[in-house]
Amino acid sequence: MNRRPGRSARLKLTLSYAGFLFVAGTLLLVVMWVFVLRWLPTNDPRLIQKTYGAVIIVGPSRSDLLRGFAPAAAVALVFLLVFGLLGGWVLAGRMLSPLTRITDAVRTAGSGSLSHRIRMKDRQDEFRELSDAFDSMLDRLESKVAEEQRFAANASHELRTPLAISRTLLDVARKDPTGDRDELIERLDAVNTRAIDLTEALLLLSRSDRGNFPRESVDLSLVAEEAAETLLPLAEQRRITLDVTGEAARTSGSGELLLRMVTNLVQNAVVHNLPEGGTVTVHTGRDGDTSVLRVENTGSRLPPELVSTLTEPFQRGTERVHTGEHAGVGLGLAIVAGVVRAHGGTLDLAARPAGGLLVTVRLPAML
Numbered sequence: 629m630n631r632r633p634g635r636s637a638r639l640k641l642t643l644s645y646a647g648f649l650f651v652a653g654t655l656l657l658v659v660m661w662v663f664v665l666r667w668l669p670t671n672d673p674r675l676i677q678k679t680y681g682a683v684i685i686v687g688p689s690r691s692d693l694l695r696g697f698a699p700a701a702a703v704a705l706v707f708l709l710v711f712g713l714l715g716g717w718v719l720a721g722r723m724l725s726p727l728t729r730i731t732d733a734v735r736t737a738g739s740g741s742l743s744h745r746i747r748m749k750d751r752q753d754e755f756r757e758l759s760d761a762f763d764s765m766l767d768r769l770e771s772k773v774a775e776e777q778r779f780a781a782n783a784s785h786e787l788r789t790p791l792a793i794s795r796t797l798l799d800v801a802r803k804d805p806t807g808d809r810d811e812l813i814e815r816l817d818a819v820n821t822r823a824i825d826l827t828e829a830l831l832l833l834s835r836s837d838r839g840n841f842p843r844e845s846v847d848l849s850l851v852a853e854e855a856a857e858t859l860l861p862l863a864e865q866r867r868i869t870l871d872v873t874g875e876a877a878r879t880s881g882s883g884e885l886l887l888r889m890v891t892n893l894v895q896n897a898v899v900h901n902l903p904e905g906g907t908v909t910v911h912t913g914r915d916g917d918t919s920v921l922r923v924e925n926t927g928s929r930l931p932p933e934l935v936s937t938l939t940e941p942f943q944r945g946t947e948r949v950h951t952g953e954h955a956g957v958g959l960g961l962a963i964v965a966g967v968v969r970a971h972g973g974t975l976d977l978a979a980r981p982a983g984g985l986l987v988t989v990r991l992p993a994m995l
Contacts, residue, residue, distance in 0.1 A: 638717070638720045638721060638724055639720075641716065641719075641720035641723065641724070642713060642716035642717045642720050643713075643716070644716070645712055645715065645716030645719060645720065646709060646712030646713045646716050647712070648712075649708050649709075649711070649712035649715075649716075650705065650708055650709050650712055653704065653705055653708040654705060657701045657704065657705070661701075726748060726755035726756075726759065727755060729746055729748065729759070730746060730755070730758060730759055730762060733745070733746045733762065733766075734762070737766060737769075742766055742769055742770040742773060743770065744766070745763045745766060746759045746762060746763055747759075747763065748760070787823065787826060787827070790819045790820070790822050790823040790826070791823065793819045794816060794819050794820070797812060797815055797816055797819070798816075826959075829959040829960075829963060830959070832885075832888065832963055841881075841882040841885065841970075842882065843880045843881055843882065844880070844881070844882075844883060845878055845879075845880060845994055846878065846879055846880070846881055846882075846883045846886050847876050847877065847878050848877040848878070848879060848886070848890070848912045848919055848921050848991070849872075849874055849875060849876050849877055849912040851883070851886055851887050851890050852872050852874075852890050852894075852910045852912055852921065853872050854887060854890075855887060855890040855891040855893075855894050855910075856870055856872045856894060856910060858891065859891065859894050859895055859898055862895070862898055862899075863898050863908065866898060866899075866901065866903075866904065866906075867904040867905060867906075868898050868901055868902075868904075868906045868907065868908055869906070869907045869908070870894070870898070870907075870908045870910075871907070871908070871909050871910065872910045872911075872912075873909065873910070873911050873912075874910075874911040874912035874913045875912065875913050875914070876912070876914075877912040877913055877914055877919035877920060877921065877993070878919060878993065878994040878995070879919045879971065879973075879991040879992060879993060879994050880971075880992065880994045881970075881971045881991070882971075885967045885970070885971075886967065886971070888963065888967065889963070889964050889967040889968065889989070890910075890921065890923075892960040892961070892963055892964050893910075893921075893923040893961075893964055893987055893989075894908065894910060894923060895960065896960050896961060897923050897924070897925035897984075897985070897987075898925070900925070900927055900985070901925050901926055901927045901984070902926050902927055902928075902983075906925065906926040906927065906984075907925065907926050908923070908924070908925045908926075909922075909923070909924045909925075910922070910923050911924075914993060915990070916993075917992065917993050918973075918990045918991065918992060918993050919990070919991050919992070919993045919994070920988065920989070920990055921988070921989040921991075922986065922987065922988050922989075923986075923987045923989075924980070924984065924985070924986045924987075925984045925985055926980075926982070926983060926984040927983050927984035927985065928983050928984075929979065929982075929983045930979040930983075930984075930985060931979070932979060935977050935978070935979050935985070936977075938961050938977055939961045939962055939964070939965040939975065939977065940962060941959055941962040961977075964987075964989075968989055968991070971991050971992070972991070972992055973989060973990050973991035973992065974989075974990045975987070975988070975989055976988040976989075976990075
């Protein structure tokens, strides 16, 4: 929107200071004049005398006082006006200098450089609070942009892999028309399925981070039972004992996203478990004003530095890479973190001393 240029803030403050000083001086002179008039008669004698006990007040007439007072008052008002303009300009410049630094930082950030910080060292005031808030915003924005760039690079790499495999299979088939066609179709189908799963996971992750979904009352205990029932064949195939315990835990959110969240947690607990004889426990309940979901599984011991990266997209960790149809695409816990964040909850991952992982999800409870 094109707008006509207006007065600068410094000029407005200068005029405000000068105007205030001028008005204050005028009022002071008026008060002085009115106060003096109380002691002067309305006639025009050269001298007056009023006796208050032993005190005698002597003064000129009104006409004589006016001839002497008016020029001096005019000079005083002109001086106050000039002094107010000059002093106001200097004071306004000093007051607005932090705002100039903030404006320069905003322009720098707008040009694409997010590494610049104001780092104002002045005393705590409104400008310092604005500066600190802007620096904090730049910190979060720079971190978010770096995360999105890393995510885009990883997603491109993950999507390129199945496409490259498909092209290689097709090139081999083209050079060897007598090859096993059924095997080629089966391998292409597996690669294509993985690419579709990855694309759907990326879309779901994007949707969960936006948080603009319809909300309804959801009981996490029922969601946990549904997810466990779906993954029970996988658990039995791997000889994993899957238990769901606890009580009702209602929250407000998207039933579809919360089901995907619990399903990802349970599937992750089943897949990344002991070769056989492992356990997965899903527990729901209330803790004050929060609804709690805990998913605990046995497995190999996990170093703390690995656990802290498991919610990052495409971070699989060497100890947790498995093959097979349920190996996943490296977005399971990232989707869980996005769903929890979109529902205003918290996600905590802790390595069990005996091996395995304990995942705790806390969401705002709904009565």
